[in-house]
Amino acid sequence: MSWVTNAIKSSIGRKFLVACTGLLLCGFLVAHLIGNLLMYIGPEVYNNYAHTLHSQEYLIKIAEVGLLVLFIAHLWLAIEASGRNRAARQTRYAVKKSKLPNRKIPFAITPENYMLVSGIIVLIFLCIHLGDFTFNLTMPEKIEGLEPYDKAIVIMRSPISAIAYVIGSLLLMWHLWHGATSMFQTLGLRHPKYDGLTQNFGPVFATIIGLGFATFPIYAWLVPYNPPAPNPDAPEAHGEPDSHSMNTIPAWQPASDRNELPG
Amino acid sequence: MKLTLHIWRQPNTEADGEFKTYELPDVSEHMSFLEMLDVLNEKLISEGQEPVAFDHDCREGICGTCSLMINGQAHGPDRETTACQLHMRRFKDGDEIWIEPWRAKAFPVIKDLVVNRSAFDRIMQAGGYVSVNTGNAPDANSTIVPKQNADLAFDAATCIGCGACVAACKNASAMLFLSAKVSQLALLPQGQPERKSRAINMLKQMDEEGFGNCTNTNECEAACPAGISVENIARLNRQYVSAVLTSRD
Numbered sequence: 126m127s128w129v130t131n132a133i134k135s136s137i138g139r140k141f142l143v144a145c146t147g148l149l150l151c152g153f154l155v156a157h158l159i160g161n162l163l164m165y166i167g168p169e170v171y172n173n174y175a176h177t178l179h180s181q182e183y184l185i186k187i188a189e190v191g192l193l194v195l196f197i198a199h200l201w202l203a204i205e206a207s208g209r210n211r212a213a214r215q216t217r218y219a220v221k222k223s224k225l226p227n228r229k230i231p232f233a234i235t236p237e238n239y240m241l242v243s244g245i246i247v248l249i250f251l252c253i254h255l256g257d258f259t260f261n262l263t264m265p266e267k268i269e270g271l272e273p274y275d276k277a278i279v280i281m282r283s284p285i286s287a288i289a290y291v292i293g294s295l296l297l298m299w300h301l302w303h304g305a306t307s308m309f310q311t312l313g314l315r316h317p318k319y320d321g322l323t324q325n326f327g328p329v330f331a332t333i334i335g336l337g338f339a340t341f342p343i344y345a346w347l348v349p350y351n352p353p354a355p356n357p358d359a360p361e362a363h364g365e366p367d368s369h370s371m372n373t374i375p376a377w378q379p380a381s382d383r384n385e386l387p388g
Numbered sequence: 389m390k391l392t393l394h395i396w397r398q399p400n401t402e403a404d405g406e407f408k409t410y411e412l413p414d415v416s417e418h419m420s421f422l423e424m425l426d427v428l429n430e431k432l433i434s435e436g437q438e439p440v441a442f443d444h445d446c447r448e449g450i451c452g453t454c455s456l457m458i459n460g461q462a463h464g465p466d467r468e469t470t471a472c473q474l475h476m477r478r479f480k481d482g483d484e485i486w487i488e489p490w491r492a493k494a495f496p497v498i499k500d501l502v503v504n505r506s507a508f509d510r511i512m513q514a515g516g517y518v519s520v521n522t523g524n525a526p527d528a529n530s531t532i533v534p535k536q537n538a539d540l541a542f543d544a545a546t547c548i549g550c551g552a553c554v555a556a557c558k559n560a561s562a563m564l565f566l567s568a569k570v571s572q573l574a575l576l577p578q579g580q581p582e583r584k585s586r587a588i589n590m591l592k593q594m595d596e597e598g599f600g601n602c603t604n605t606n607e608c609e610a611a612c613p614a615g616i617s618v619e620n621i622a623r624l625n626r627q628y629v630s631a632v633l634t635s636r637d
């Protein structure tokens with residue numbers, strides 16, 4: 126198997142894997158955005174989706190582990206590559222100017238020159254996001270026992286989270302602007318017939334994903350919303366023994382709809 | 389015209405270098421950039437100073453020997469032009485010009501503006517050739533090459549091995565050079581027998597020489613005096629990955 130390790134260690138092999146993992150992570154972003162957009166259809170639809178998703182215990186575990194592996198691989202390979210890149214030029218130029226026709230500033234602040242920085246900021250944002258939503262660390266007492274929709278709104282109505290989410294989404298957009306076009310070149314998918322498509326794919330995809338995610342905190346602030354009262358002793362307060370269990374369908378259904386549910 | 393030159397002076401590879409400033413009072417706009425440096429060197433020699441070492445050979449844009457970073461741009465401000473083909477009419481009276489050598493770990497400075505580009509030779513030795521006899525002129529008629537492939541191979545073959553792509557790349561990557569050398573053979577029937585080992589071995593050599601990775605910023609293409617397209621880099625990526633996955637070595 127030494128050919129595998131050799132290939133991964135080679136500059137092209139490494140970049141190829143960065144592109145592959147990036148592509149798969151893009152797939153995750155699309156699925157996540159579509160899921161979140163259900164918030165706009167209505168709380169019930171969104172809650173329904175969230176509970177159905179979380180009831181697939183094994184699938185969720187596999188997806189979580191898979192995503193973790195993808196993230197770590199993507200980041201690790203990119204950090205390694207950028208370490209090599211820095212080592213490849215030891216003395217800097219006193220003067221450096223681009224010869225690209227539309228770029229006059231030296232090392233302009235453009236997405237392709239700040240991929241590692243934007244990637245690491247996105248990672249920090251991701252940790253905050255997981256802390257908020259997955260591990261319920263930031264405001265456990267406020268979101269205890271809330272339905273997914275309410276939980277999301279409550280979290281995003283905190284000013285710090287709202288700002289973090291808007292900035293995080295915009296940086297993700299910045300990262301994808303270059304990444305989602307560059308991956309085609311790295312994967313060798315290039316042909317004059319499709320150049321226009323691949324060149325524009327990154328910016329368009331980045332805008333949809335970045336602005337798409339950025340709308341949620343803004344929406345959370347704009348919708349008239351009465352935050353549900355903090356619910357420290359949630360299970361009892363709900364008056365239903367299984368009211369916060371994710372697996373029993375009737376418990377999360379709004380009271381008015383419960384009777385209409387089959388079974 | 390009157391020019392102020394800031395030139396990188398470094399006595400040898402080990403020594404530290406520094407910029408020295410020179411005034412040239414009477415530069416003709418008809419001179420080439422290298423002729424301007426010749427005039428400076430004559431002046432320095434007549435004053436008993438060490439002349440500035442810089443690389444040059446053909447002075448007509450075909451050998452790839454000249455290698456100057458002029459005001460932060462490889463081969464100067466013009467597109468698809470080597471430093472030797474750059475003319476002083478591109479500058480104006482009173483200009484300050486910064487002249488540096490290619491900077492890359494894989495291209496150590498030998499002296500002043502001259503760098504050692506043997507790393508490119510070693511990459512070529514690792515596979516930038518065909519081992520078969522390609523025959524005599526009549527044999528060309530029996531080896532069919534589609535016109536489009538011949539054109540693309542020829543475009544790739546115009547790489548003069550100057551190293552401007554490495555110099556301009558923020559990662560000092562030699563991918564444009566390597567991609568041109570791999571493409572020119574990968575596109576032709578004569579290159580097929582060694583297609584896989586060529587891609588694998590040449591890339592291995594490039595990595596060992598200490599060049600960086602490609603991050604698709606396209607600075608190399610913009611700096612290349614031969615107009616080599618980054619489309620070749622995509623071809624190199626394809627060649628390498630398919631070679632790794634299917635080679636029997």
Ligand code: SF4
Binds near residue numbers: 550
């Ligand atoms: S690809 Fe262009 S810039 Fe690079 S070595 Fe060849 S001719 Fe010079």
Ligand code: FES
Binds near residue numbers: 445446450
């Ligand atoms: S001296 Fe030969 S290309 Fe410039």
